[in-house]
Amino acid sequence: MTPETIQIVKSTAPVVKEKGKEITERMYEIAFNERPEYRRFFENTHMKSPEEGRKQAAKLAASVYAYASHIDELEKLSDAVEQIANAHVNTRVIAEQYPVIGECLLAAMKDILGDAATPEVMEAWTEAYNSLAAIFITREQEIYREQDKKMQAEFK
Structure with a gap:
């Protein structure tokens, strides 16, 4: 990532913290409307009910905020990355899903942040999302x- 991207993303961390849950709830709404089959990846996880869905959105919001806050020191996120990666594998997330979810997250950011989602901010977040993905x-x-x-090895 460029230093400019890091600076822009880090500078947006406070608004991401403030609006994070709104953003992630909107992201899931967009994702499930555009790709209803994606709901299946969540039916055995933290999205069994609307209340659980809100909890999952809050967890994702906290993760997005942590990423924005520590984008210049990613080593601090290694334990969280390991935990999330294992959860993704357990629910059979595959690489091809990341671009779709990324588009939904970025669209949600644009919706919720409104005028604050300038082209420069959205470009930085696109680069940051792709890097994290x-x-x-x-x-x-x-x-x-x-x-x-x-x-x-078990079959041998």
Whole structure:
């Protein structure tokens, strides 16, 4: 990521904290309206009811805020990344889902932040999201490979 992207994302952390739950609730609304099949990935997780869905949105909002706050020191997020990556693998999230969810998150940010979602802010968040998605995709692929090796060893 460019230093400018890091600075812009970090500077938006306070508004992301303030509006985070609104943003993530809107993101799920957009995602499930545009891709109803994505709801299946959440039916056995924290989205079993509207109340649980709000809790999941709050967790995601906290994660987005943590990322914005620590974008210049990602090592502080390594435990959270590991936990989230494992949860994603357990629910069978795959790399191809990240672009769709990213578009939904960015659309939600634009909706909720209104005029504050300037082209520069949205460009920075797009770069930041793609960078974070790459981190998750890489780690999740490693976990899938580890699980595959374990399964193959069990069948020998």
